Each structure stands twice: as C-alpha cells, then as structure tokens.
Amino acid sequence: MLLLIAAAFFDVAWAANVLAPNISACNEPIGLPYAEKNYRCCAPVPSYVPRLFRPVAPSVGDNIRVRRTSHSADEKYASDLARAYSLMKELPPEDPRSFVQQANIHCAYCNSVYSQMNSSERFQAHHSWLFFPFHRWYLYFHERILANLLGDDTFSLTFWNYDHPNSTNIPWLYSAALSPYPDLCTAIRDASIDHPNSTAALDYGSDTGARPRDIQLSENENAIEGHGYLLCGSE
Incomplete structure (x- = not known):
C-alpha cells in the first residue's frame, strides 16, 4: 500500500480514511498567517446539486498551455499575470471568481473550518492524502479563472x-x-x-536569521523532506 505522509513541522498525517466535510456547519479557521484577521471563510451552502466535473481531454488543434518556470518569466508574462490578479481583485467579493472567494476556498478546506461528516474531527486537506489532489483541483480552476479574465485560453x-x-x-x-x-x-x-541574491528560506519562521548559502540549502532540503514524503509498504 502506498502511504502519503504529509508533515507540517511536527504535525504528521497519513493516508487514513478522510470523511467528507460537513459544509452545513462553519467554524472559525485555525492557523491563519499572523498578518490575517480571523474571519468566517465557509462557502455558502449550495442551493443546487453539485455537478460532477470531469476534465475534457484535449483534441487535435486545441490550444496547448505551456507551463514555464517562474524564474524564466519575461516582462510580458509578469504584466499579464499582474493584470489578471488586478481584474480578479476588482470583482465583487460575492463573485465566486473574486480574489476574496479564491482565498476563502483555500481557507475553508485548509484551515479546518469544517468538521468531517458524522465526526468531531476537523477536515484539513493539508494533513491527509488529499493534499495533492485538492491543490491540483484548486490551481486548475484558479488558473482557468485568470485565463478567462485575460481572455487568453493559452494562459x-x-x-x-x-x-x-x-x-x-x-x-x-x-x-x-x-x-x-x-x-x-x-x-x-x-x-x-526577499533580496535577489538571497537563498530563499523554505523553513522560514520568526527565528529564521540570515545564513550562509550552503547551510540554508541544507535546511531547505530538510524542510522539503519534513513537509512531505512517500513511504512504500504493504498491508
């Protein structure tokens, strides 16, 4: 059996059963960044039966989106991305495509505002095997919203x-x-x-100070290994 171990600092979870979130009850979010105020970020209860989404396989002649690295992004791309986010932030807060609602979606499923169905355990996508599929789904639609706002299907x-x-x-x-x-x-x-010549501290915290590059790279590797790794075994 393939077990996904998702760890955040000292919080470790594995591929145990995770029940669906109970979206009829909303709690205060847990673990928001220090710069954010606590707020209720639960999505409104839908008045319709949710539709099952299945991605459509591309056909010959379809526009192909090429995903580039952030460091290779040119001025035009950065300008387009900034314009997309500016347009997103201009949308009314109640619009599901708005920046506020995009933040609320991540907050709702990644900051434990829902309990699991028929359970007192909180639903937290980061602490289960759902980490990768949830964020893949989240980024898929987030990217499509940005592309739609730009009017560019290739974005x-x-x-x-x-x-x-x-x-x-x-x-x-x-x-x-x-x-x-x-x-x-x-x-x-x-x-x-944030300095252009500084090695990013992936283990950044309140006590993270400037370190020599070789030491910071080593700490970053430890942070990556600690936040998520795969174990293969058998039942």
Whole structure:
C-alpha cells in the first residue's frame, strides 16, 4: 500500500480514511498567517446539486498551455499575470471568481473550518492524502479563472523550479525588491529573504536569521523532506 505522509513541522498525517466535510456547519479557521484577521471563510451552502466535473481531454488543434518556470518569466508574462490578479481583485467579493472567494476556498478546506461528516474531527486537506489532489483541483480552476479574465485560453501559471541551482531565490516577479507589480508580491515579507541574491528560506519562521548559502540549502532540503514524503509498504 502506498502511504502519503504529509508533515507540517511536527504535525504528521497519513493516508487514513478522510470523511467528507460537513459544509452545513462553519467554524472559525485555525492557523491563519499572523498578518490575517480571523474571519468566517465557509462557502455558502449550495442551493443546487453539485455537478460532477470531469476534465475534457484535449483534441487535435486545441490550444496547448505551456507551463514555464517562474524564474524564466519575461516582462510580458509578469504584466499579464499582474493584470489578471488586478481584474480578479476588482470583482465583487460575492463573485465566486473574486480574489476574496479564491482565498476563502483555500481557507475553508485548509484551515479546518469544517468538521468531517458524522465526526468531531476537523477536515484539513493539508494533513491527509488529499493534499495533492485538492491543490491540483484548486490551481486548475484558479488558473482557468485568470485565463478567462485575460481572455487568453493559452494562459498558464508558472512553477518554481527550486531544484535548479540558479532558482533558489524568490522569483523576481514575486519579489518586493524587484517586481514593479504590487499585485504579485507582498511588502510584509522579511527583506533579508526577499533580496535577489538571497537563498530563499523554505523553513522560514520568526527565528529564521540570515545564513550562509550552503547551510540554508541544507535546511531547505530538510524542510522539503519534513513537509512531505512517500513511504512504500504493504498491508
């Protein structure tokens, strides 16, 4: 049996059964970032029967979305991405495509606002085998919303190719020190890890100080191994 071990610092979970969330009851979110206020982020209870979504396989002649690395993104891509997020933030908060609702979706399923059905256990996608499928689904629709707002079916999100030795710093378009687009970066990030010549601290915390590159790379590898790894075994 393939077990997915998803760990966040000292919180470890495995591929045990996870019950569906009880969306009829909403709780306060747990573990929001320090800069955010607690708020109720549960989705409204739908008045219709949810429709099963099945991705359509591409056909010959369809536009193919090419996913590039964040570090290789050019000025035009960064400008398009910033415009997409600007348009998303301009949508009314109640619009399901809005930036507020996109944040609420992640909050609802990743900050334990729902209990599992017929259980007192909270539903938390990060602490179960659902981590990868949930975020793949989430990013799929998030990307499609951005593309729709831009009117460009070929638009795609970038990915951080952290394994490349020249890509261990925060990508320029998301760096407050380099990016001219405030919709893509945050001013609250510690300047010591947001510098273009700094190795990003994947284990960043309140006590994370500046470290030599070789030490930080080693700590990053430990953080990656600690946050998620696969164990193969048999029942």
